[in-house]
Amino acid sequence: MKYTGRITLLIISMMVSIIESFSEPTTTWSILEAILFAAIAASLGWVYDKAIYYKNRAEMSKNRLSNLLKFSPEPIFVYQDEKIVFVNHKFEELVRSSSDEILGKSIFECILPDYHPIVKKRLNEIHNGNKSLNRVELKIKTTHNSILDVEISSAPILYNDKPAVEVFMRDVTKRNRLEEEVRKNEELYRFITENTTDLISFLNHNGYYEYLSPSSKDLLDFNQEEMIGSHLFDYLHPDEVEKVTALLLEADSELDFAAFSHRIKKKDGSYIWIETNARTIRKNSRKLVGIVAVSRDITERLEKEKRLHDANVMLRYISNMDGLTGIPNRRCFDEKLQEEWKQLKRNSSPFSAIMIDIDFFKKYNDFNGHQAGDECLRQIASVLKDTLKRPGDFAARYGGEEFVILLPETDKQGAAHVAELLQANVKNLNIPYLSNVIEPIVSISIGCSTLIPDEKTKPEDLIKLADIELYKAKESRRNQLIFNQLSHLA
Structure with missing residues (x-):
């Protein structure tokens, strides 16, 4: 209790005064003596109570300090007389060692040598009474020889009634690694962006x-x-x-x-x-x-892609054009035939073809020479191209002195009309044979065909049919147009 000493001694002094009153007569002096004795007893009791009070406070402070050190969420150790005298559980976890392995050792056994001067300086400053010390970073090694970056702060304390140093640690290894990564990334980013x-x-x-x-x-x-x-x-x-x-x-x-x-x-x-x-x-x-x-x-x-594209377009144009006559060649014709056939098949529209052959062209070459023959082919090709008026109509050199015309969405009557125009326009060229043995001017024979593309027919059927009609025209008299067994004399 708070007043135990004072109450006890006061009671004892009162009991002594009462006992003395039975053996001696009561006088003024005896009363003053009793009062003085009670005052002395109360003072001694007060001194006793204070001593007990401060003893209890000291024990409480010691217990609180012990609990603070023991249960702190951060690693803590106490350094006293150049050795570690206390570690908490968090410190044991940090260095991966038990307290039995740590206690009694010097702090310098776990701190890397490069940081020894910093620690010695800090310990001297603490012993000299410097209490306001900033945090410092050190590197320590664990029992498994792994290296950790730690941030420490320290303060002087009394531990077991003797001067000591309390050291708080914080593992900053991950933080430093992240900062290092950030620094490297920033340097890399800066290098990339600047170069x-x-x-x-x-x-x-x-x-x-x-x-x-x-x-x-x-x-x-x-x-x-x-x-x-x-x-x-x-x-x-x-x-x-x-x-x-x-x-x-x-x-x-x-x-x-x-x-x-x-x-x-x-x-x-x-x-x-x-x-x-x-x-x-x-x-x-x-x-x-x-x-x-x-x-x-x-x-x-x-720009390079455009030049390449233009070159490819030109190459494709060249590959699709007949070098002599300047109109599409057989290769281009085959592609166009397939393309138009698919389109007209979807629409169930009529498709007509006209096959053309220059009459007696071999003899024309023999009489007039190959240069004249080439010029004849060029003139006839130009007439064929110019005769076709619709954008979809197509003229090509089929081979040798043969030409072919494709007329999408054109029926028999339309194809026959175009064929007659072709014959007339070629005749109007008035290309002479320069011989009285054969016809006086160059003429052409024509075979026509018309189909509606479906599942039962193929594109080649249209050309084959026109070729058959052309053969009939040339076998009969030449300078003829044959269409579905009908002969139209030019």
């Missing part, structure tokens, strides 16, 4: 530039500072605004990545083509923060 020839940029959610790599100078002749704070649309070609606006609107809601080509303005006002890969940056709420874009100049590539 790449591609333009790396960051635009905020409103489309304003907040960062551009130094390559903006090489690519667009703009310095970074000139473009930062300006809007993307300030540099876009007018024809690209609609497309890029649609992408920005889509990026604001759901688009995460886009790759597209567009034109962008240089400082001199000219435009170049760039290919951009853009990725959105979002908060956890999916709200758009900005857009990271990597752009590459593809102007030269596109």
